[in-house]
Amino acid sequence: MKKHLELSLGAKKCNMFFLFLPSVMLLAVFFVGPMLLTLYYSFTDISLTGTNAHALKFIGFQNFVEIFKDPKFKTVFRNTMLFLVLSGIVGQQVFGFLLAYLMQRKSRTLRKFVGFTLVVGWITPEIVAAFMFNAFFADKGTLNLIFHFFGVSPVSWLFTFPLVSVIIANIWKGSAYSMMMFQAALDNVSSEIIEAARTDGANGFQVLTKIILPMLKGTMTTTFIIVTLSTLGAFGLIYAMTGGGPGIRTTTLSVYMYQKAFATYQVGYGMAIALIILVVGVLLSLIYVRSTKSQGVR
Amino acid sequence: MLKRFLGVFLCAAMVFALAGCANTTKSGSTQSQTEDENKVIKVGVLANWVDWVKEKAKAYEAVHKGTKVEVIELVNNSDLYSKTTMMMQSEQTAPDVITEDGFMVKADAAGGYLMPLTDVLAGWEESKQFAPTIMEGGKGVDGVQYALPLSTDVQGIWYNKQMFAEAGISVPFEPKSWNDILAAAKKLKAAVTTDGFVPLYLYASKTYPEETSMRTFQTLYFGTGEDAELYDMNAEKWVVDKEKLLDVFRFVDSVYNTEKVGPTPSFAAQSGIADLLQSDYMKNKKVGMYLSGSWESSNWAKGKSHEWADGLKVWGFAKIPTKDGETPGYTTMSGGWTWAIPSKANNKEGGIDFLKFVCNKDNQLEYALQTGNLAVRNDVMNDSSYLSQEMAVTKESNEMLQYAHFRPSVDGYSQVTTLYTDCTESIAIGAATPEQAVDTFQSELTRMVGEDKVTVK
Numbered sequence: 171m172k173k174h175l176e177l178s179l180g181a182k183k184c185n186m187f188f189l190f191l192p193s194v195m196l197l198a199v200f201f202v203g204p205m206l207l208t209l210y211y212s213f214t215d216i217s218l219t220g221t222n223a224h225a226l227k228f229i230g231f232q233n234f235v236e237i238f239k240d241p242k243f244k245t246v247f248r249n250t251m252l253f254l255v256l257s258g259i260v261g262q263q264v265f266g267f268l269l270a271y272l273m274q275r276k277s278r279t280l281r282k283f284v285g286f287t288l289v290v291g292w293i294t295p296e297i298v299a300a301f302m303f304n305a306f307f308a309d310k311g312t313l314n315l316i317f318h319f320f321g322v323s324p325v326s327w328l329f330t331f332p333l334v335s336v337i338i339a340n341i342w343k344g345s346a347y348s349m350m351m352f353q354a355a356l357d358n359v360s361s362e363i364i365e366a367a368r369t370d371g372a373n374g375f376q377v378l379t380k381i382i383l384p385m386l387k388g389t390m391t392t393t394f395i396i397v398t399l400s401t402l403g404a405f406g407l408i409y410a411m412t413g414g415g416p417g418i419r420t421t422t423l424s425v426y427m428y429q430k431a432f433a434t435y436q437v438g439y440g441m442a443i444a445l446i447i448l449v450v451g452v453l454l455s456l457i458y459v460r461s462t463k464s465q466g467v468r
Numbered sequence: 469m470l471k472r473f474l475g476v477f478l479c480a481a482m483v484f485a486l487a488g489c490a491n492t493t494k495s496g497s498t499q500s501q502t503e504d505e506n507k508v509i510k511v512g513v514l515a516n517w518v519d520w521v522k523e524k525a526k527a528y529e530a531v532h533k534g535t536k537v538e539v540i541e542l543v544n545n546s547d548l549y550s551k552t553t554m555m556m557q558s559e560q561t562a563p564d565v566i567t568e569d570g571f572m573v574k575a576d577a578a579g580g581y582l583m584p585l586t587d588v589l590a591g592w593e594e595s596k597q598f599a600p601t602i603m604e605g606g607k608g609v610d611g612v613q614y615a616l617p618l619s620t621d622v623q624g625i626w627y628n629k630q631m632f633a634e635a636g637i638s639v640p641f642e643p644k645s646w647n648d649i650l651a652a653a654k655k656l657k658a659a660v661t662t663d664g665f666v667p668l669y670l671y672a673s674k675t676y677p678e679e680t681s682m683r684t685f686q687t688l689y690f691g692t693g694e695d696a697e698l699y700d701m702n703a704e705k706w707v708v709d710k711e712k713l714l715d716v717f718r719f720v721d722s723v724y725n726t727e728k729v730g731p732t733p734s735f736a737a738q739s740g741i742a743d744l745l746q747s748d749y750m751k752n753k754k755v756g757m758y759l760s761g762s763w764e765s766s767n768w769a770k771g772k773s774h775e776w777a778d779g780l781k782v783w784g785f786a787k788i789p790t791k792d793g794e795t796p797g798y799t800t801m802s803g804g805w806t807w808a809i810p811s812k813a814n815n816k817e818g819g820i821d822f823l824k825f826v827c828n829k830d831n832q833l834e835y836a837l838q839t840g841n842l843a844v845r846n847d848v849m850n851d852s853s854y855l856s857q858e859m860a861v862t863k864e865s866n867e868m869l870q871y872a873h874f875r876p877s878v879d880g881y882s883q884v885t886t887l888y889t890d891c892t893e894s895i896a897i898g899a900a901t902p903e904q905a906v907d908t909f910q911s912e913l914t915r916m917v918g919e920d921k922v923t924v925k
Binding site: 217223236240416435 | 475479485546550553575579674737880883908912
């Protein structure tokens with residue numbers, strides 16, 4: 171006969187508390203702690219060197235006021251939004267979804283090949299991808315070589331179209347995630363519903379928009395949020411490809427934050443920018459969640 | 469039973485994972501641990517000189533049996549300075565002695581990262597050999613000596629004597645005004661039709677922040693007139709001199725945009741330019757003039773990375789003139805590196821001992837001969853082997869020293885220098901006209917240091 175340990179409710183709760191403790195502590199130390207420190211330091215003038223390195227002063231909202239008065243901030247914010255929308259939302263997700271949708275009923279070999287190619291991009295370390303695209307878009311790089319072959323004059327991609335180059339690199343890098351998420355979600359769409367809709371006379375497009383997409387709302391929200399947050403924080407790829415340049419043409423909020431904190435040593439200012447990135451991310455996530463809820467998802 | 473065991477095991481594993489966050493501070497260390505630390509000296513050195521310092525480390529270890537010298541390489545890229553400062557912030561990463569770029573001394577000393585060397589130098593006979601003016605480069609804002617000068621240098625115009633002769637420009641090249649430089653560049657451009665040829669290489673990119681700020685912007689700025697200053701030491705204010713700024717920006721504009729005798733902005737922004745120029749472009753007639761430091765030829769010496777016996781037969785080093793030849797006639801910037809002891813070093817005695825060793829006369833002489841940098845010790849400066857070096861422009865450089873200006877490395881310089889780079893780059897990439905750059909300069913400087921710390925002329 172098996173012995174069952176009948177724990178009282180209190181004991182159960184105690185058990186739960188101790189079992190959760192290690193993870194909660196890890197989260198507190200590595201997540202909440204730094205966030206609170208960032209919040210605190212963004213209200214000071216702490217810098218990496220000089221007198222403010224140890225004699226920092228509390229300056230209230232001055233960092234934030236400075237940020238909004240900074241003439242570069244508008245361009246940096248615009249770059250960030252363009253990068254986010256074009257490479258994250260439109261690029262990775264639409265591209266990922268289209269691939270997943272089109273791959274649905276194709277042969278296994280094709281699915282494997284496409285899947286593999288995209289995943290290779292995803293698992294490639296950022297720096298490697300950055301150098302790869304640097305070589306691809308360089309003045310004497312692969313793309314210009316192809317152009318030359320077709321008799322088209324070369325373009326200085328990283329100088330004339332830096333944001334486009336960086337966006338393309340990011341789409342290549344991240345689409346795999348969206349594709350895999352949508353693949354899994356599409357596999358869960360029961361074929362019976364689709365057949366029923368077809369018998370009712372719906373064409374392919376109507377099936378897609380009226381049946382499939384609504385059923386994918388949950389997945390869409392999740393991928394939207396995850397892709398947005400990771401694209402907002404994208405740093406390595408852009409920094410290694412263009413350094414944020416030329417000028418500030420590819421400087422996004424995260425690159426700007428790095429430059430302010432580590433190139434000009436104004437750590438407090440950099441932290442204020444970090445906080446802004448966080449706020450933007452949270453706001454966008456809330457918007458996504460609200461918009462999907464308001465459309466009456468069951 | 470198995471489930472419960474698994475549960476307990478996983479919990480324990482999670483807790484052990486926390487041990488990975490353990491802080492390996494020396495507080496509460498045992499006696500034997502302290503003894504071990506005293507036997508290791510960590511030396512942080514700029515990548516350019518790491519091979520030489522490794523040799524010195526071996527020599528030191530041979531004399532001091534039982535001591536190990538660990539050489540830490542500081543990679544020379546645009547993040548070098550912030551990395552160095554961050555290294556010195558914690559006891560775990562701070563070396564015991566480190567090479568510190570001269571212009572960072574004041575800021576890092578004010579930040580509390582450097583140990584004062586007053587006592588060390590007082591008890592060291594050889595410290596008297598260091599020229600007082602050069603020692604200024606290692607002092608903090610409070611006048612305390614925080615770093616010992618290791619080298620100094622000057623900026624000039626490297627020019628290809630052969631290509632000049634072929635283009636019909638008289639050699640030796642002795643420009644008396646900025647227009648002379650532009651004229652020579654234009655002649656080169658007309659005479660050389662190879663694709664990708666750079667008549668005049670002028671640093672103007674964020675990829676090379678301090679190079680652009682110091683070698684291009686500040687060198688030219690101090691050549692606009694005797695009264696040119698970037699920082700008013702008496703009033704303790706940063707200066708915005710619109711006329712002089714316009715002069716500098718207009719020159720950069722001429723080079724990059726109007727006359728197009730400079731590199732293409734995308735070429736200027738790629739990494740590893742110095743190596744590319746020394747190993748390829750300067751050897752293969754792909755560049756005509758190069759505004760840079762006196763050490764550029766040192767890598768052509770025997771046994772160095774880009775050995776080229778004909779280096780100084782082909783290339784000459786000219787003084788940079790003031791804008792229209794006004795007094796004093798020439799301008800240059802003197803940089804300079806130093807050795808410092810981080811205040812958070814674990815083995816300060818070891819660091820100090822190694823410092824004295826590596827800065828003694830023989831080693832300083834060796835260093836100067838190896839790197840092509842200018843000496844800072846009087847006894848080295850007068851040494852015959854120093855004066856008769858093969859692949860160094862010592863004679864020309866010594867002549868330039870009297871016209872040298874120094875970076876205003878006061879508190880806030882680390883920010884302001886990025887402004888100098890940004891404005892210069894904006895002209896080169898065509899994002900701003902000289903007039904716009906001057907306006908940006910004024911508004912950004914005011915934003916950075918505050919209105920009460922800026923004086924506008």
